[in-house]
Amino acid sequence: MMELANFPSFRSLAMIRERLLLPLTLPSALRDFFRHRIEPEKVKDELKRGMESRADRFLHLARTEIYDRPSSPYLRLLRFAGCDYSDLVAAVKRDGLEPTLSELARNGVYLTDAEFKGKKDIVRSGLSFRCSLEDFEPAIKPRGFLMHSSGTTGPITLSFNSLPWVAKQSLVTILFCQAHELLDCSHALFDSFSTGSHGLFHFLSLSKAGICPERRFAPDPPEGVLARAHHRLTASEVALAGRWFGAGFPFLECVSSDQFGTIIEWADRHHRNGRRTCIRVVASTAARLARIAWQEGTSLEGLTFIVSGEPMTVGKQRVIERTGAKFAVMYGFTPGSIFVGFGCARRRHIDEMHVDEHNLAVIEHPNAITAAGQTVRPLLISTLDPSERYLRLNTENGDYAKLERRACGCPLGEVGMTQLIHHVGSHEKFTSEGLNYDFSSLFNFVEEMLPREFGGGIGDYQILEEEDDEGRTYLTLLAHPQVGALDEGSLRSRFVEELAKTSKGTARLWQSRETVRVRRDVPLGSMRGKVLPMRRATGNHRA
Helix, strand or coil: CCCHHHCCCCCCHHHHHHHHHHHHHHHHHHHHHHHCCCCHHHHHHHHHHHHHCHHHHHHHHHHHHHHCCCCCHHHHHHHHCCCCHHHHHHHHHHHCHHHHHHHHHHCCCCECHHHHCCCCCEEECCEEECCCHHHHCCCCCCCEEEEECCCCCCCCCEEEEEHHHHHHHHHHHHHHHHHCCCCCCEEEEECCCCCCCHHHHHHHHHHHCCCCCCEEEECCCCCCHHHHHHHHHHHHHHHHHHHHCCCCCCCEEECCHHHCHHHHHHHHHHHHCCCCEEEEEEHHHHHHHHHHHHHHCCCCCCEEEEEECCCCCHHHHHHHHCCCCEEEEEEEECCCCEEEEEECCCCCCCCCEEECCCCEEEEECCCCEEECCEEECEEEEEECCCCCCCCCCCECCCEEEEEEECCCCCHHHHCCCCEEEEEEEECCCEEECCEEECCHHHHHHHHHHHHHHHCCCCCCEEEEEEECCCCCEEEEEEECHHHCCCCHHHHHHHHHHHHHHHCCCCHHHHHHCCCEEEEECCCCCCCCCCCCCEEECECCECC
């Protein structure tokens, strides 16, 4: 029987047909993707031209995909704000793109993450309606991949990712690699088994620019015969298309957590031969690889990790850099294949990145919210090209960050992308038994304080939110068996003490409720291999 649970809900026969035909249409989509090669020496000039046309491209997109489509949810919000197309044109020409978007947000033209995904009604004064992701698809749907979400903070979901949009962002990806002197490296990838993973898109960009990636590693495949068959088939299609139409492409290699030495050996072999290497990976996996190398006495000099998927912390930085390795950061999100930030080569902050202003407009919401006792302004994202799978106009993604403008002098800034983003965090909170706690503030506790006080290192502890069959929610602190002997009572008390700091003086409540516990178990990794300090699970199922 087919495991339909591994696939999105089917809303219509057209959606079923589209999903079933994906493997059949993918080869021609990949051929079209590789047809126009990227010439690295011309990337700067192309991006400069694109930066000059940002406002015009936004207005064209607004006219064709919003004002000319009566069913658009954005049109209802714009009409609610009293903004017709001529008003929008006048505002953009007069004030600029980002100031116009900020003014629209003040007047109710924005969507929260839950509203955008159809999880709650869009409610403004005198206006209420609900939409779904399909309502934001462009008139001409781009072709691409089916992608799993990482399952970091909730159930794994699937979405489509557009190859034409990846082609648009490939220009920025290649300039990012130039800025960090990575184009002449040997490249490897450790990412999700999913054929639509963000890491895979990075490899496609390299091959499109004439660079042949060497190795593609992935964690164990997902459960379900249908899901495995789908991803193996499309992984083979991608590899063959990359070899036929691109500069080359590796086949998928499954590597479990106890086989990470294979990846380290690959980097070490190149280092001994005088060749620099680059591994595209999520940040926690980079730290785990570096930690294993350190324990084995293997230098990672000459290796650069390109990291994304989770916050880059000082703890991870220390573990990575003590091996001699370097790192460069990226920041993206789903649904869709949107990368917002590409690491600055002259960063002032650990996660400072250039906003991809060539393809996006990013602002802070003019209305602040309170999250975990601090005031933040959610990020609002707008797309500037119809090739993305979902059109975005001032849509939240659940994150906040600090935005600023400065001339850094690195190649990304030289093309006009002078908006930088750093200190990216989530303003969403977990809740257990009616008590809110801020998971982002517990990162340092899990990654640094617990290893320092009880032993072990990054990746050995994890806070897991679980729900039993009776609907009771528990917070479980997982401690890896390899840490050794532990006083579990002291560990639990320390956990409760830290929780109380994040939930404003509720230590007695946390202590009295049997909702906080400690378990010796291996921390859970996501499909992309992430071992985040905090995860959400349901029952006995790994998210």
